[in-house]
Amino acid sequence: MNSALKKFIKEKAFQIGFDKIGFSKVSPVEEEIKKFYLSYLERNYHGEMKYLEKNVEVRFNPEKLFPEGKTIISLATNYFSHIPENSIFSRYVTKKDYHSVIRKKMEMLIESIKKEIPNLKAKIFVDEGKILEKYWAFKSGLGWIGKNTLLITEEFGSWVFLSEIIINLDVEPDLPGRDLCGECRECIEKCPVNALIDDKLLDARKCISYLTIEKRKILNSDEGKFLKKYVFGCDLCQNVCPWNKKAKIKQEEDLNFLGNFVDLSPERLRKMDEEEFKKIFSNTVISRVPFEVFKNNLNLLLKNLPHRG
Numbered sequence: 373m374n375s376a377l378k379k380f381i382k383e384k385a386f387q388i389g390f391d392k393i394g395f396s397k398v399s400p401v402e403e404e405i406k407k408f409y410l411s412y413l414e415r416n417y418h419g420e421m422k423y424l425e426k427n428v429e430v431r432f433n434p435e436k437l438f439p440e441g442k443t444i445i446s447l448a449t450n451y452f453s454h455i456p457e458n459s460i461f462s463r464y465v466t467k468k469d470y471h472s473v474i475r476k477k478m479e480m481l482i483e484s485i486k487k488e489i490p491n492l493k494a495k496i497f498v499d500e501g502k503i504l505e506k507y508w509a510f511k512s513g514l515g516w517i518g519k520n521t522l523l524i525t526e527e528f529g530s531w532v533f534l535s536e537i538i539i540n541l542d543v544e545p546d547l548p549g550r551d552l553c554g555e556c557r558e559c560i561e562k563c564p565v566n567a568l569i570d571d572k573l574l575d576a577r578k579c580i581s582y583l584t585i586e587k588r589k590i591l592n593s594d595e596g597k598f599l600k601k602y603v604f605g606c607d608l609c610q611n612v613c614p615w616n617k618k619a620k621i622k623q624e625e626d627l628n629f630l631g632n633f634v635d636l637s638p639e640r641l642r643k644m645d646e647e648e649f650k651k652i653f654s655n656t657v658i659s660r661v662p663f664e665v666f667k668n669n670l671n672l673l674l675k676n677l678p679h680r681g
């Protein structure tokens with residue numbers, strides 16, 4: 373295995389702005405993980421994320437995504453920044469849409485490697501669902517999957533965006549992460565909608581993030597009661613995690629968003645029309661959700677916050 377190459381890729385990744393990097397060998401995922409994933413689907417905890425039922429064999433074996441692939445490079449980018457305590461948005465949505473920002477950084481990394489190794493072939497993945505990214509981040513030693521089902525790093529907690537590059541080169545794999553949740557159950561106990569179940573399972577149908585981001589459908593008033601204080605995303609299980617409380621903060625300037633929608637009240641946002649919605653949220657992940665869905669979430673939120681409704 374080429375340790376000089378590994379060192380070179382790591383150095384370049386940190387120069388480009390990634391905060392953690394790890395390597396694993398392309399191989400089928402372990403049987404235990406397959407069983408866990410399939411039982412999750414059987415219990416219907418994925419709700420309407422039907423795409424999770426498709427291409428399961430590909431998700432279980434990254435060789436099918438890129439037959440020449442030898443090594444998975446897992447990358448983490450810290451996105452923590454301070455936001456108002458009563459924010460109705462989760463922290464990550466206050467950033468620029470990370471998909472394009474991180475993709476660009478990965479392309480830069482590939483270009484740097486290509487200068488040294490012209491026959492490099494690579495495939496990029498940023499939150500595409502084709503690859504079990506938290507599993508590979510764990511295998512590559514970036515951290516562990518916590519009881520809140522998120523990847524937790526020792527340095528940056530769970531405030532990280534994950535991404536992967538599969539390359540056609542052999543690089544020495546890293547050791548997997550160590551589970552450091554211990555006896556802690558804060559996230560399970562503090563989730564206001566009981567979406568977290570023991571065994572690192574999340575019932576997405578109750579989860580505020582799923583309802584406001586993934587579902588992309590008009591919610592009914594019963595579902596609206598689950599929103600608590602959020603209109604898009606949720607940070608509650610992350611805010612209580614001791615690893616997040618002591619996480620390092622590294623401002624990633626490329627992700628900084630200059631808009632000020634975080635300071636706008638839900639009452640003010642409710643007055644916006646579609647044109648204003650597009651203007652306010654362009655370049656953010658919120659723009660991926662239909663205007664009617666977002667507006668309905670706002671109405672439900674205000675209805676369930678009687679002092680504001």
Ligand code: SF4
Pocket residue numbers: 518519520521524552553556557558559560609612613614615
């Ligand atoms: Fe693990 Fe506690 Fe963090 Fe939950 S809150 S992910 S149990 S350390």
